[in-house]
Amino acid sequence: MLSQDSIAAVNHFVRQVPCEAERPTLQGLFSRQPIxxxxxxxxxxxxxxxADHVFEVVEGVLRIxxxxxxxxxxxxxxMYPGDLIGVSLKDRYLYTAEAVTRIQVRRFARQRFQEEINRSPELRPQLFARLCDEMAAAQDQMVLLARKSAEERVCSFLLLISRRLDRDGQALRxxxxxxxxxxxxxxxxxxxxxxxxIMTRLTSRGVISPSGRHAIIVRKSDKLTTLAGEVEADHNPSAAYTHQAVWPN
Amino acid sequence: MLSQDSIAAVNHFVRQVPCEAERPTLQGLFSRQPIxxxxxxxxxxxxxxxADHVFEVVEGVLRIxxxxxxxxxxxxxxMYPGDLIGVSLKDRYLYTAEAVTRIQVRRFARQRFQEEINRSPELRPQLFARLCDEMAAAQDQMVLLARKSAEERVCSFLLLISRRLDRDGQALRxxxxxxxxxxxxxxxxxxxxxxxxIMTRLTSRGVISPSGRHAIIVRKSDKLTTLAGEVEADHNPSAAYTHQAVWPN
DNA sequence: CGTTAACTTGAATTTTGTCAATGCCTGTGG
DNA sequence: CCACAGGCATTGACAAAATTCAAGTTAACG
Structure with a gap:
């Protein structure tokens, strides 16, 4: 995050191969657009x-x-700062994007975005990586929706957003x-x-404490993780394969 | 969609221009690999x-x-014939891929796959388009899991697989x-x-008839569509925006 | 043709949703 | 800076939907 900004600020939209130290980034593409x-x-x-434009979230949170x-x-x-919205090959947006808080975004014409991506062998893998992350997140969400209990869902969500904004991938208190x-x-x-x-129940069990309506304090981080049902399955193939036998009901 | 292809075709990052009639396709990449x-x-x-390899399904069905x-x-x-499995930048597979029926696949080393994709301005948009489709499907699945009733889910599923194998996007009987x-x-x-x-209920209502355990006949296609809860919402923004007011309960 | 896993069906239970009333932040205006 | 209104959130009682448990059936495979 920190480094991204400085790189973005230096980017000059180079068409010719940039021999210098700085490399183009997705953020860099947007950095010249008005907020x-x-x-x-x-x-x-x-x-x-x-679907004319692609957007970069600069500040605030949106719901899709x-x-x-x-x-x-x-x-x-x-969607949080740094996220891209509206990246797709469809000619119409597949969803509505709405501000949860007051937000700031930058906009980029989709066609130009595609051209820039196509032109730049540096940018392409970055975009690809983002799509893969998005796909992985979508799969986790399918797991949550298909098989987790209400309590597990809420705990998973709290963990997710607690990991969302911090620099180190460390869950915030x-x-x-x-x-x-x-x-x-x-x-x-x-x-x-x-x-x-469920929020009430978590509070009364001392797992979290509310701090106004729009913040909580995580008091038992490990408990929250357990309740989220994300106990890492061992990756032993046979154990996975025979799960019906191992957990008979 | 349309314009994407032309953009890609015009792109000049080509190393050796393939002037001939045949254009590379993702399928083509795999076609020399043994089955x-x-x-x-x-x-x-x-x-x-x-995650060493990317796979193309040639025959049969897999579950992820x-x-x-x-x-x-x-x-x-x-996953059905023509689908790609294991496309990602992660170094480990995010899911298990298992044959539902007897299957045939072709395998491609992931690194070589990445190189080919990077090299070819024809292939890249094809892969990108597939990822976008996969993302769109994942979102539809989230909608199904988050908000549809059991009956709507089963009907949606039957419609989905009925559209899956036919050439025309026409649902099969x-x-x-x-x-x-x-x-x-x-x-x-x-x-x-x-x-x-729910399968029993659909049968007794005459919407479908079972044909052995692994096939059904769709008798009331329109009814099935309605029951799937996919009545197209009008795309009028104000209607969408005020959905809580328009459908009060 | 028989075996067995897969599927169906029914009854009881659990979880989550619905409805309704109350309570309490938060942001607005005095 | 405080009071107040209105939107959000909480809580409780009840209902509905889906799951669980427990038998039975049936179809697919050797």
């Missing part, structure tokens, strides 16, 4: 809109969601939770009430 | 294995899954279902019993 601000609750784009025909909402992800209970519920496939009940 | 066969129930690779520490299984996808109820359950985030009950 745009959106108020909390406003949409950057809607599902189904012409889809809506079913009858109004059911599913938040497929929250004080965790900012900018989203509402409804956002959490729509992300976790639960109802507001269930999320609320 | 390997796996029996139903055997794994091509395990989650956590060194992850296992939680206590044995709960989540199938994140089924007779749908092969190579996977077991347990596979379906672990893909849909349900239990075998629930899947079974």
């Amino acid at each position: 745009e601000k959106f108020e909390a609750g406003t949409a950057v784009f809607w599902e189904g809109d012409e 969601y889809k809506i079913l025909g009858d109004g059911r909402r599913v938040i497929t992800g929250f 004080v965790v900012e939770v900018p989203m509402t209970r409804l956002d959490m519920a729509d992300y976790l496939g639960l109802t507001i009430e269930t999320v609320s009940r | 390997e066969k796996f029996e139903a129930g055997t794994a091509v690779f395990w989650e956590g294995d060194e 899954y992850k296992i939680l520490g206590d044995g709960r299984r989540v199938i994140t996808g089924f 007779v749908v092969e279902v190579p996977m077991t109820r347990l596979d379906m359950a672990d893909y849909l985030g349900l239990t075998i019993e629930t899947v079974s009950r």
Whole structure:
């Protein structure tokens, strides 16, 4: 994060191979674009809109969601500073992107973005790596939604966002939770009430303490990890293969 | 989509321009590799294995899954002929790939695969497009798991696989279902019993008829679509924005 | 043709959702 | 800076959906 900014600031949009020390980065691509601000609750784009631009989150948090025909909402992800939104080959956005907090973003025309990516053998693997990370996150979310209990979901979520903003991948003790209970519920496939009940339960067991409505303090980090159901499975093939036999019910 | 290809075709990072008629394809990359066969129930690779190779499915169906520490299984996808498996920048596979039926695959060393992709401005957008499709599918699956009822899930699944194998994107009347109820359950985030009950209900309502254990006939295609809960939401932004007001409960 | 795993069906239980009432932050305006 | 309004969040009682447990069936395979 720290180094990214300095690199970005130095980038000169070189077409010819940059022999110098600095290398182009995805952030660098956006760094010359003006910053745009959106108020909390406003949409950057809607599902189904012409997908003209790619966005980089500079500040704040957004929710990415889809809506079913009858109004059911599913938040497929929250986007934080440094994240890219709208990268796809489809000509229409597949989801709505909406500000959770007041946000700042930079915008890049999609076609030019594609050209830059295609031109640069430095940028391409960076973008590829991001897509792979996004895919891995999507798979983890499928695991959560398909098989985890409400409590495991909430704990997984708290761990996820606690790891989201810190530099070291170290979970923070004080965790900012900018989203509402409804956002959490729509992300976790639960109802507001269930999320609320579980937060209360975690509080009364001393695992977390609320710190206002939009932050918590993690008091028992290891307990939270256990409750998240992320106990690392051993990677022994035979154990995995025979899981039905090993855990008979 | 359309424009992407032309952009790619015009791209000048080509080392040796292939002026001839035939253009490289991802399939083409694999076509010189020997075919390997796996029996139903055997794994091509395990989650956590060194990610040395990328695979192309030539024949049959595979399941891609992850296992939680206590044995709960989540199938994140089924792979059909033409699909690529193991494309990622991680050095270990993120999931297990196991044959549902007897399968044929071709294998390509990952490093060489990366080199070929990097070398070829024709191949790159093809791979990118596949990753985007995979991402879109993952998001649809999150919607299914987060907010759809058991019946909607089963119907969505039947529609999905009915569209899977045919050339025209036309749903087939007779749908092969190579996977077991347990596979379906672990893909849909349900239990075998629930899947079974819903299949029975669909049958008794005349929506489908079973044709042996591993095929069904779709008798009321439109009904199946409705039950899948995929009634297209209108893409009117204000309608989407105010969904809580429009559907009050 | 028989064996066995896969599937179906039913009853009881659990989990989560729904509905409704109350409580409490947070941001606004005085 | 404080008071207050309104949106969020919490809590409880009840309902619904899906899971669990427990038999039975059936189809696929040797």
